Amino acid sequence: MDFKYDVIVIGAGHAGCEAATAAANLGSKTCLITMDMNKVGQMSCNPAVGGIAKGQIVREIDALGGQMGLITDQTAIQFRLLNRSKGPAMWSPRAQCDRNKFSWAWREILENTPNLHIWQDTVKEIIVENGEIVGLKTWWEVTFHAKCVVLTAGTFLNGLMHVGKTMLPGGRMAEPASYQLTESIAAQGITYGRMKTGTPVRIDGRSVHYEFMDTQDGEADFHKFSFMDTSVRHLKQLQCWTCYTNEESHDILRKGLADSPLFNGQIQSIGPRYCPSIETKIVTFPDKEQHQLFLEPEGETTQELYLNGFSSSLPMDVQMAALKKIPAFKDLVIYRPGYAIEYDFFDPTQLKHTLETKKIKNLFFAGQVNGTTGYEEAAGQGLIAGINAHINCHGGEPFTLARDEAYIGVLIDDLVTKGVDEPYRMFTSRAEYRILLRMDDADMRLTERGYQMGLVTKERYELLKRKREEVERIIEFTRNYSIKAVLINDALETLGTTPLRHGCKLIDLINRPQLSIESMAEHIPALKRELDQIEDRKEEIIEAAEIQIKYQGYIERERIIADKLARLESIKIKGRFDYDSLQSLSTEARQKLIKIDPETIAQASRIPGVSPSDINVLLVLSGR
Known part of the structure; x- marks a missing residue:
């Protein structure tokens, strides 16, 4: 059998799903090939989205018309905004999701996206003619012809899992690895290497002694991931819990190091430095008496829990014995042990900023095959690869994001310019323009570009225009409204800030750290009337206006620096x-x-x- 498409996406993880829906929504006849249609958008490790800098990436995906933010809001069972005590450049949304509902929500979108077809199979070979990809072959001996191919194979390329001395082939627990595809690509002159990642034990919640743990509650304010109106929490909101390892558990872990694949030479590849295994922690920090663990629910109704902070590939009995020395887990029952996985990746310096390979025209790579880790980094790459695959099929200027436009731009520029020597994870510290790349203004930065490209709907674009108008109206009001000292000083003293000696503009008061637009509105009727005119997304709009007021100087200074460096671009x-x-x-x-x-x-x-x-x-x- 032969099939013909504009764009074929290999792999239905977070990169593949975003790539396929982007290409299809832009008008390309698209096929998404996956080993298992019941595992699309699978959260292989922690069922959580967002976190430091990662949350900003998800908001950028959403602002450009991608899907991850919408699905996260739809399936979240706990939401938190991290780094609230710091400035808005550091605020980062994070949500715990129902693993199965997240995957199913992705499948519903995929099956109902026009121009998108799903095929369940495994790709074994790419077909290249005169330096240009023209198709591929699968293990079911089906030939696909395509103008562009996007590879998003995750950890499946020659994947090998480790638990102690036991090694099993696979791309994920209970799922087969993908063979021959790496070799087929390498035959075209593209170099590859091996990387390693890991995942922790999964726990039966009925065996946990929660009385020995501290609770970690979620938040219920207006913050979310998508800029669309998804403010209603669809699912029951759940707690997470925290506890610590101890010296007794560390002693057992140390005794087991001889059988650790990470330390006995069994694993040669490099793992993520910022998310180390528990055995790496006790070796790297020998004087540390405890390490914090986070126990997180896998879903709204399941008893399965994820033990964040205890990633391991130690033998099962060592993992269990060490955990049982922790009071909360003294009667522990698990669903499966933690394990490490090694897999093939391709040196990302072989890519253009569009994520097209330099050696093979119209072949794109996205996600962990580029040496990254994390659902969010993968999804951001998938979106850019899918967009550019469509452009290569139908014409148009390449779509790329600069370092001062998006964290996605920082991510891709780091990959193609610097390469990787360990699994790449995004941090706010990687971006030199953090104050320009805030979570609150991703729509202001990117939605118009998405609309011009054709991926953002008119509805979303109209929401952006209304928000921008409202924000500018509030800022303009504060800039022009005069305050008399005698009328506001009592309120200022009540709010814990210095009284005025003479009148000033309202914007000068809002610039004080103790004051906010909303606290001022309680004492200034004219301001309250201005805010009451906002019909939708009131809290979001007020927050956006206040950030622009309070941080205007920093924003302008960083923009000047960015514009100067743009000359070199x-x-x-x-x-x-x-x-x-x-x-x-x-x-x-x-x-x-x-x-x-x-x-x-x-x-x-x-x-x-x-x-x-x-x-x-x-x-x-x-x-x-």
């Missing part, structure tokens, strides 16, 4: 120089520039090993 150098012949460059710079072949001077400046003096040489040769 405009200097195109791809294909202009024979770097090997430029002896005025350092040897390392020549090697790195040949490998990466950067698009611009700015990208060249971010390549590790390319020094400021090397950049000056390129500027002179560029006539700047």
